[in-house]
Amino acid sequence: MTLQEIKQNESIRALVRAGNQYLEAMGYTDHGPRHVGYVSDTASRILRSLGYDDHIVELAAIAGWVHDVGNAINRHNHGANGAILLYPVLREMGMDIQDVVCIITAVGNHEEHNGFISNAVSAALAIGDKSDAHKSRVRGGKPDPTDIHDRVNFAIQKNKVSVFPEDKVIRQELTMDDTSSVMEYLTIYLERIQMCEAAADFLDQRFELVINGTRVNNHKEG
Numbered sequence: 706m707t708l709q710e711i712k713q714n715e716s717i718r719a720l721v722r723a724g725n726q727y728l729e730a731m732g733y734t735d736h737g738p739r740h741v742g743y744v745s746d747t748a749s750r751i752l753r754s755l756g757y758d759d760h761i762v763e764l765a766a767i768a769g770w771v772h773d774v775g776n777a778i779n780r781h782n783h784g785a786n787g788a789i790l791l792y793p794v795l796r797e798m799g800m801d802i803q804d805v806v807c808i809i810t811a812v813g814n815h816e817e818h819n820g821f822i823s824n825a826v827s828a829a830l831a832i833g834d835k836s837d838a839h840k841s842r843v844r845g846g847k848p849d850p851t852d853i854h855d856r857v858n859f860a861i862q863k864n865k866v867s868v869f870p871e872d873k874v875i876r877q878e879l880t881m882d883d884t885s886s887v888m889e890y891l892t893i894y895l896e897r898i899q900m901c902e903a904a905a906d907f908l909d910q911r912f913e914l915v916i917n918g919t920r921v922n923n924h925k926e927g
């Protein structure tokens with residue numbers, strides 16, 4: 706099964722749309738096609754760069770696209786809710802049971818508060834999701850100055866995730882302006898950064914975070 710088939714499925718389209726609308730009502734940044742597209746692209750690119758086969762790469766792309774459907778139910782435990790929602794949909798689409806299990810395990814464990822990395826797709830999904838910070842996530846292009854998430858995302862002008870297999874490094878490089886600060890970024894992203902480190906470790910890589918040219922996490926070389 707391909708990512709394109711997943712994108713065209715009406716049930717999945719409705720769930721992605723509903724989750725994004727729910728979070729918009731709550732005042733959250735974008736969680737629609739822009740976000741899930743970024744996560745899908747980043748997760749699959751990480752595994753492709755590390756030499757994983759095309760099938761696993763496609764599963765990472767699919768997991769990235771569907772990872773937030775649980776927001777259609779509630780923000781809390783949206784990973785586990787999403788996994789439960791996806792099981793019957795993916796099986797009805799004819800997806801192999803082993804592939805379904807791989808995806809729902811990744812989706813059910815992508816939240817930094819309670820997720821655990823247990824396979825390569827889960828690891829790539831975590832990095833793809835937790836690395837998505839950029840001004841384009843601010844809805845309408847106009848940040849709420851009282852909202853730290855809006856301020857932080859709007860301050861990020863560039864965001865690049867690169868994979869260096871020869872050095873065993875996955876590096877995220879951010880360029881921020883003074884709309885926010887590195888301190889504010891760390892206030893809301895610390896647990897996410899730690900999850901990226903754990904995910905990179907699972908992939909036998911190191912995760913490096915660089916903000917405005919300075920390496921923020923001192924994740925020592927193995």
